[in-house]
Amino acid sequence: MQDVYRTSNSLTKNTMHYCPGCAHGIIHKLVAESIDELGIREKTIGVAPVGCAVLAYNYFNIDCVVAAHGRAPAMATGIKRVHPDRIVFTYQGDGDLASIGAAEIVHAAMRGEKITVIFVNNAIYGMTGGQMAPTTLVGQKTTTSPYGRQVEHCGSPIRIAEMLSTIPGAYSVSRVTVTTPANLMKAKKTIKRAFQNQIDGKGLNIVEVLSTCPTNWGRTPYESMRWVDENMVPYYPLGDFKVPEEAK
Amino acid sequence: MSERKLFKGNEAVAEAAVRAGCRYFFGYPITPQNEIPEYMSRRLPEVGGCFLQAESEVAAINMVYGAASAGARVMTSSSSPGISLKQEGISYIAGSLLSPLIVNMVRGGPGLGDIQPAQSDYFQATKGGGHGDYRLIVFAPASIQEMVDLIYISFETGEKYRMPVMILADGVLGQMMESVEFPAMKEPKDPKSSAYGVTGAQGRPARVVKAFDLDPELMYNLNEKLADTWKKAEESEVRVEEYLMDDAEFALVAYGTSSRICRSVVDKARSEGVKLGLIRPITVWPFPKKAIGKAAGKVRGFLTVEMSLGQMVEDVRLAVDGKKPVYLHAVPGGLIPKRDEVLAQVKSIIQGKGV
Numbered sequence A: 001m002q003d004v005y006r007t008s009n010s011l012t013k014n015t016m017h018y019c020p021g022c023a024h025g026i027i028h029k030l031v032a033e034s035i036d037e038l039g040i041r042e043k044t045i046g047v048a049p050v051g052c053a054v055l056a057y058n059y060f061n062i063d064c065v066v067a068a069h070g071r072a073p074a075m076a077t078g079i080k081r082v083h084p085d086r087i088v089f090t091y092q093g094d095g096d097l098a099s100i101g102a103a104e105i106v107h108a109a110m111r112g113e114k115i116t117v118i119f120v121n122n123a124i125y126g127m128t129g130g131q132m133a134p135t136t137l138v139g140q141k142t143t144t145s146p147y148g149r150q151v152e153h154c155g156s157p158i159r160i161a162e163m164l165s166t167i168p169g170a171y172s173v174s175r176v177t178v179t180t181p182a183n184l185m186k187a188k189k190t191i192k193r194a195f196q197n198q199i200d201g202k203g204l205n206i207v208e209v210l211s212t213c214p215t216n217w218g219r220t221p222y223e224s225m226r227w228v229d230e231n232m233v234p235y236y237p238l239g240d241f242k243v244p245e246e247a248k
Numbered sequence B: 001m002s003e004r005k006l007f008k009g010n011e012a013v014a015e016a017a018v019r020a021g022c023r024y025f026f027g028y029p030i031t032p033q034n035e036i037p038e039y040m041s042r043r044l045p046e047v048g049g050c051f052l053q054a055e056s057e058v059a060a061i062n063m064v065y066g067a068a069s070a071g072a073r074v075m076t077s078s079s080s081p082g083i084s085l086k087q088e089g090i091s092y093i094a095g096s097l098l099s100p101l102i103v104n105m106v107r108g109g110p111g112l113g114d115i116q117p118a119q120s121d122y123f124q125a126t127k128g129g130g131h132g133d134y135r136l137i138v139f140a141p142a143s144i145q146e147m148v149d150l151i152y153i154s155f156e157t158g159e160k161y162r163m164p165v166m167i168l169a170d171g172v173l174g175q176m177m178e179s180v181e182f183p184a185m186k187e188p189k190d191p192k193s194s195a196y197g198v199t200g201a202q203g204r205p206a207r208v209v210k211a212f213d214l215d216p217e218l219m220y221n222l223n224e225k226l227a228d229t230w231k232k233a234e235e236s237e238v239r240v241e242e243y244l245m246d247d248a249e250f251a252l253v254a255y256g257t258s259s260r261i262c263r264s265v266v267d268k269a270r271s272e273g274v275k276l277g278l279i280r281p282i283t284v285w286p287f288p289k290k291a292i293g294k295a296a297g298k299v300r301g302f303l304t305v306e307m308s309l310g311q312m313v314e315d316v317r318l319a320v321d322g323k324k325p326v327y328l329h330a331v332p333g334g335l336i337p338k339r340d341e342v343l344a345q346v347k348s349i350i351q352g353k354g355v
């Protein structure tokens, strides 16, 4: 009998706690498939963030640690320096990476740490109940921007991929999303390449994934995917911001 | 084979750690401990290790957390303001049952304070410092040789209890030079042989290193395990030195740099016929409660001498448990107690003239 579908070896059988329509689950799957296909499950170490993905260690069937809020790149640095022959990745939300952990990601990129960073940007603090993030769009209502984010009051959203692509130490920087089958295929290819680069001894490799938070956005799963396409993508354009020819 | 060398305290700290098998150092510059990272930046590459200057103390301690999670012997050093920034990470590390070495060359506070030697981080070091119930094994050396010897055993001690270890020293111990004998080089353990570290799940079930559980029952169990460990450490790891306590009628209690001055106070007092002794905690956690409790049955009272507004004095009072009066000689802010002033206070207390 021919396999039509098989769950990834790099995922456990645990039921994910993510809300219906949340893209965290999809992104986990893309990461796990990449690890499987590259044959690195037994040498990969994952760093879970503080955020909705704090429980990622329950879903990835690989060695994992849970970092303090925002410090995943620092923790990954410690791990990679001890085990340069292992594949180390962080999985971080936008509050985690773009706010409290802004210094750690910038300096990990500056050092050219040979790690892979999966940066899940859903424009909100999901886990704590939908507060404003540095990535929250102008005018977007959250529980701490009830009148909508106002530029005069708290500035414009930060574009992490663009910013990191200016850092010489960053090896590959891309932004993808998972809102349509075509986008999903592209995201998978990009994530897999970000791991392959690390296998090739290159770093830092970051993939920003525009994601959803139907629960705190107050939208259905379908509406949420469309909201990414219609509101996030125009501000956060998709594509490769920095990918050397040799890695393409 | 003994090799006696004149060494600066901070450099001796670094060399001792290398000899103890430490191959990873992550830190951020701050006075008065800069010679530790500087020395490590030269020394670790020579022995196949890794020195990395982090972007902040926050990042440094989380790099330490990562390296310790990966099964390595790793250390960081800093001074008071930097150690404050490291508290969140230390709490995570303790909650993950990891045992890196953390060195605090304490300086005067609060705030940015100054860069002079102080003992005002005692509470932070011995009572947890960061959030949650946790303790560190805290060594408080009084000489460079003792600092070297304690660092040499610190990783094994920490690994035995799966607790982080702290060296609580100060700028005097970091900056002065003394003759030291270094112990032999220990072979570093291969991090990949770690029984609990993340090394890649090769041929075994996946491991998780974390200080987190949404289930309070499981968090309760972790806390019970910690409490259990502390009990064992309190039974076996207390280190204390008693100086001329056998016939002492009055006792000084001091650790680290202030204990060096107290020794000369005792000598001076003895030369004047005052039967003074000194109890010197070498571990400030676990605290030498028994030695102090026992002394409370013999002496008329205690004077705690601290380079702070008085922090250890609270532990001394708990150990004395009201049996005898406990007085305080407090010199905060980065100043050093003076022998004659301490002695004057002792005499005044003994003669009933007040404190």
Ligand SMILES: Cc1ncc(C[n+]2csc(CCOP(=O)(O)OP(=O)(O)O)c2C)c(N)n1
Pocket: A050, A051, A052, A053, A069, A092, A093, A094, A095, A096, A097, A120, A122, A124, A125, A126, A127, A128, A133
């Ligand atoms: C030091 C610290 N500050 C704050 C928190 C509370 N906290 C937990 S998750 C989170 C935000 C997570 O948002 P994000 O990184 O965007 O992840 P998401 O849940 O949206 O995937 C915050 C602020 C914490 N755990 N630790």
Ligand code: SF4
Pocket: A017, A018, A019, A021, A022, A023, A024, A052, A122, A126, A127, A212, A213, A214, A215, A216
């Ligand atoms: S709160 Fe938002 S980010 Fe978190 S699981 Fe639910 S939908 Fe996903």
Ligand SMILES: [Mg+2]
Pocket: A093, A094, A095, A120, A121, A122, A123, A124, A125, A126, A133
């Ligand atoms: Mg988020």
